[in-house]
Amino acid sequence: MTATTTLAQDLCQRLYGEDPYAGYQAELPPDLQGWNSTHPTLARLVQEGRPRIIMDVGVWKGASVEFFCRSLDKVGGEGAVIAIDTFLGSPEHWNRERPDRIFESLRLRHGLPGLYWQFLSNMVHRGLQGRVVPLAQTSENAAVILRRLNIKADLIHIDAAHEYEPVLRDARLFWGLLNKGGVLVGDDFPWPGVAKAAQDFAAEIGQELVVESPKWILRKPR
Numbered sequence: 001m002t003a004t005t006t007l008a009q010d011l012c013q014r015l016y017g018e019d020p021y022a023g024y025q026a027e028l029p030p031d032l033q034g035w036n037s038t039h040p041t042l043a044r045l046v047q048e049g050r051p052r053i054i055m056d057v058g059v060w061k062g063a064s065v066e067f068f069c070r071s072l073d074k075v076g077g078e079g080a081v082i083a084i085d086t087f088l089g090s091p092e093h094w095n096r097e098r099p100d101r102i103f104e105s106l107r108l109r110h111g112l113p114g115l116y117w118q119f120l121s122n123m124v125h126r127g128l129q130g131r132v133v134p135l136a137q138t139s140e141n142a143a144v145i146l147r148r149l150n151i152k153a154d155l156i157h158i159d160a161a162h163e164y165e166p167v168l169r170d171a172r173l174f175w176g177l178l179n180k181g182g183v184l185v186g187d188d189f190p191w192p193g194v195a196k197a198a199q200d201f202a203a204e205i206g207q208e209l210v211v212e213s214p215k216w217i218l219r220k221p222r
Contacts, residue, residue: 006130007052008080014149021129026121028114033105034063036187041215042157045183046071051154054081055146055177057139057170058160058187061105061115062122062132068157069131082133082153084142087116090161139166143173152179159187167197171218175205181222189216 012019046054046068054072059065065083072079089106096103107114116136123132135142139160146152156174161167171184178184188194189211198216202209210217 028121037063164193
């Protein structure tokens with residue numbers, strides 16, 4: 001990494017061999033719709049740990065990613081956020097009967113969601129190309145790719161699913177990518193499947209589960 005290259009740009013080179021933002025012009029207006037994306041727990045964890053790398057697993061349109069970036073700005077340092085999502089939407093987003101019309105947020109084009117372009121547009125609108133590394137993958141694939149490149153994080157945010165099995169799977173996968181002394185924080189604890197997965201995983205690794213609803217927190221021993 002040269003003196004003029006940010007950590008995020010270096011990570012993009014390791015992942016892609018190129019800059020995914022190169023030549024991209026924001027094609028959609030800003031839309032940072034999200035849920036629990038600016039929870040004070042997230043800002044506090046950044047302030048306490050001053051993480052070098054954050055992994056955000058399940059980012060939707062990027063509201064939490066932007067909040068992490070702003071929190072990093074406040075503590076100084078280069079800091080990077082790896083934004084992991086399929087950008088295909090979750091099962092609940094494909095429910096055309098929902099009164100909030102969330103289905104329209106998928107921006108389907110010939111049957112394929114356009115969430116990635118909304119996310120990338122949002123990052124460009126906010127000028128976050130120097131902090132954010134997009135990774136359009138399933139959480140399982142992303143974990144394999146990052147492990148192969150020996151990329152680990154100091155803070156990991158799990159917010160990709162609401163069902164027991166996938167939440168437990170993501171916790172297991174990304175715990176292995178968390179540096180010693182790092183923090184795993186999850187969202188949506190009020191969901192029964194999420195709560196059970198968080199509780200079972202905490203018991204599995206023998207660590208105290210702290211709940212600051214809707215966030216749940218596990219710290220990795222040094």
